[in-house]
Amino acid sequence: MRAGRIGDYQRWQGRTNDVAREFEGFEGAEVYPPEGGDENVWVSVFRFSGIDLLTAWLDSSRRRELLAEGQDLFDGPATQEVLHGGTPAEQESGAVTAVVSHVVEPGREQGFLRWQAKALKAQEKAPGFMGSELFRPVQGVQERWVAVFRFDSREHLDDWLASDVRQGLLEEGSRYFASYDVHKVGSAFSGWFSFDGGARGDAPPNWKQAMSVLLALYPTVMVLNLTVGFELDDLGVPGYVGLFIGNVLSVSALTWLLMPLVNRVLAFWLVPARARSVRVHVAGAALVVLAYLLFVAIFGLIS
Template sequence: MSPRASREPPAENATVVTSQRVCAGRADDYQRWQHRMNEAAREFDGFEGVEVYPPVAGDENEWVAVFRFAGLDRLTAWLDSGRRRELLDEGQEFFEGTPTQEVLRGGAPAEQAPETVTAVISHEVKSGREEEFLSWQEKAFKAQAKSPGFMGSELFKPVEGVQDHWVAVFRYDSREHLDDWLASDVRQELLEEGRAYFASYDVRKVRSAFSGWFRFGDGKEDSAPPNWKQAMTVLLALYPTVAVLNLTEGHWLGELGVPAYIGLFIGNVLSVSALTWLLMPLVNKALAFWLVPGRATDYRVHLAGAAVVVLCYVLFLVIFGLATH
């Protein structure tokens, strides 16, 4: 998405990205405190969900929490609430420095692959240089789009009365590709040019996996399931989908003389569509006892869920083995 196209994002969505550097040895205390913060946010009108991301490599102590609300007014009611201020005061002992936050109006959660990394960069743009900053950011996005692993970007303008920063959000398919871009000569040259338009900038990185397929609808989960559970669950839905398509759509297209590369594309469209809108919601609901972090708190639940998934693997292998003979 070009920066100019995102200057007037939809008003129905509002997100705040908070970043806090946690004192060494206080991660457990922080997570208990963050859980209380999440529970408090759920009591506010318009709450849609919260995700908490642990530190990524190289940022060992920095935790990121993302709160989503249906409307900027509802989000600001939460941000300005006395309850939230009380919790922030209580949590100061766990933090190194003051937590930061960026409010994003519009936009939507992106579906990501397991190793996807998102960078959130806030800019303090100099007064009167906004149009020049927009032109510079558009140039930066175009250069960035040529870098390996780039998956997309958005630019969010300041939110009047809430924050003054411009926020750029972009995604890469791996931490390595993101770091390569951030350290590249092309970006360093762009930063030197951009310093004429912004006084400062701040970079935060967020790692997420299959987030579009693991967004539970009731807003009661603190974060997505662990990566190993996500991978097992996606495979559980993906294997039978691909197998059925190979036995039906792949066979029919082959008889019609459709080239293999076109048939593969059509199969991918059908499988992704089936996973996103049909199978993953059903699997998530069936395995919620195992996938939802707040419910799967006992090792026996972890083992039971994994055993169920493995048994399903075996069942599918038997079924499709018989079907192909």
């Protein structure tokens, strides 16, 4: 974006977002100011429910008119990346995302994939690494391959981008791609993706999931029984109806309040990319067990 045109750009981007909302399949739009050394690079994200619906917006005459209208706001040609298949995930404060697009040489796709796998293994060893996703080209829409990876802080991301390990990987990978671009985006952007390429699996093992759900479920059920349950009994509500109401309340509390909280507090233990040692596994499990005992003691005294 041209220097001194921030206000004009934000107004133009606001109009663009409003127009996008009118198109079928629109799910959200976000704008991110420059990150790191990209002083004049702004990133706008549009999310649609399907690739055909996104293409209808990208190819629309209204979008072309908006791009022509905003041309004098840009200091250079705009780049566009279409990512197909990302899954929303919980955001984490301070996390920073890098979006790297590659122009892969024709016929060298398999070599590029092997190189990406090697690069991911190296990333997993870098401090602060939280996960990665690789997006393939979308035929007729997007010809570039796009890698999206996240670190827990700007410092850790910058350290990785400037590391000798990554420079060596780029030299090795240059045989597979003709060019690449890197953009850094703030933490909110990471909420669009699940980053399933993280170390050692896409999700916590079942035993950790069960323990964390029980940690949130037990106090929820006890509080509801001691409050809403008594009220429903006093009102003469049949037991099967009261049970249904209690289930609705407990599931709602778990989904939108307690489980997001538990996941954030226990992220060091639940996120596979972080829980890399036996000490972390044991410490997290011990913490959850202590919480169980505390809840049992508290509700034992209350009831």
